Amino acid sequence: MAGAGYPVSLRQLQYAVAVADTRSFRRAAEECHVSQPSLSAQIAQLEAGLGVRLFERDRRRVVATDAGQEILERARRLLVDAGDLVEAARRRSDPLTGTVRIGVIPTVAPYLVPDAAKSLRASFPKLTVAWLEDKTATLAAALGAGTLDAAILALPVPLAGGDVEHEEIADDEFLLATAPGHPLGVDTTPAKAEELRGARILLLDDGHCLRQQALAVCSMVNAQEVGFRATSLPTLVQMVDNGLGITLLPELGVAAGLLRGTGLVTRPLASDEPARQIGLVWRRGTARRQEFLLLAKELAERAK
Amino acid sequence: MAGAGYPVSLRQLQYAVAVADTRSFRRAAEECHVSQPSLSAQIAQLEAGLGVRLFERDRRRVVATDAGQEILERARRLLVDAGDLVEAARRRSDPLTGTVRIGVIPTVAPYLVPDAAKSLRASFPKLTVAWLEDKTATLAAALGAGTLDAAILALPVPLAGGDVEHEEIADDEFLLATAPGHPLGVDTTPAKAEELRGARILLLDDGHCLRQQALAVCSMVNAQEVGFRATSLPTLVQMVDNGLGITLLPELGVAAGLLRGTGLVTRPLASDEPARQIGLVWRRGTARRQEFLLLAKELAERAK
DNA sequence: TAAAAATACTCCATAGGTATTTTAT
């Protein structure tokens, strides 16, 4: 078991990952705050220790070899795990303290974060939350890379690689939103998907997961999407208010005042229509699992 | 992403694990081939870097603190992963070479290993296999600890922690074995479990997984186990030959000559009775996955 | 030629060693 010690060091792996990320020894050295020769030496030593060339150095670019690809992938995971180990120790000496980086998707952030931040500050005064707003794909990547501690996403989590756990925060139902006077808005009983058939539907831009989820409702009845798309929920609301069509809005946003200042009318969807689940997601093995469970509980309270 | 570098080193973690394993700084130092003060210094530095005390040093014993328990667990995983990374590089530069440590359970080893070793030597001449015979629980632990590369076990794998993959090698059917002239042995048609009702059954000692699997067949019909147990299959065969009862034997052993020199009679069990599956198991993330797939294929051929 | 990585060397921070002290039973 003891063997002869590992012929690699975490620092060397860190440097190698930086080289892979920046595709340059010089830039990697900058990023790691060491001189280029120092970094070169460490990479050379790493390659010697492993008995394998990791990078092919061409004149104007550095590319990972086939073996390098695999080693780098393992190195990234190892470094994330090492970070988790360190973080675990920090948690031990002082739990619910320090800074936690949480990503939130744009269709949830404005309607949950302000309230949540206030509530968390009250419940966990020593915990600082750095909120980050971005689309699902970006957040998922950051989570895997260890630059994000947790993320508030729509479930199920579409994470390519990487082992994650989650805890549900809220069921976010869709509401059918129409301009005042629109025929679909007169009735106030729950709307069946059937009623959308042939209606002019406005949706969010691509890249928003909310778009996919709304499409799932629409596609069932072949509803007709109009030719242009909104880049945010407030824009979408404006467009509907201007009579360009109808849309589906998340209850969470509406409850948080998304419709303030407009004349929009909403109806719930019939209960058999799909709702989207919002959850708090984190890397399995994170040091802060306990905290995230508490956080999720607190957030679930707030979402009601 | 770059941050300030990790305040821990693989070497420090190695030392810490050695201390946890030996429960002594002095013995850990020996195991790591360094002086005791050197190791003490590294542990102190590690504790300082993590901001947490890992070990409680009492007069005559060293015990891991609560935090130490968790950190050590993470450290072990990290070191295994680091070993896999190094191994992955080695594989790259020279695949199907070197030594691979494979554990085998006692009820399979004598009947598969001799043949398999010969066949593997022919197919992969540069690969040396170090065979290890032990019970399932021991092998599983060694696999998790990284002191074993793979194991031939009965499926499903009863691994507590640790992520493993497997590939099936063989379906090992049970044969009903009786002393010559025993009423259950006259017929040669497949035996129904029903027929075992009330019979005096001989089984292996505890700790052998084969015992559990045979019990699964017996318990269904409430067969009666005799008061003593065999410690190995050959002993079991002798006992049956001496008329102490009947038993269930794995086809694999019988095919390999387990009954040679005895008068035992066997009948297959009816096809709806459970057979045990033998598989090759390895840690997920091992560097040698490709080799193990080839190995399993080769072993599956041999098992026929 | 110019930009990037490799080499040459110097320096110092630190892992490791030996000798010794402290501590707890």
Add this chain to the structure above:
DNA sequence: ATAAAATACCTATGGAGTATTTTTA
């Protein structure tokens, strides 16, 4: 009294720095 870990202090390996050369589009 004794066994084990901590401390003191010295050595030397190797990681990091600056200056320079090599390499190749």
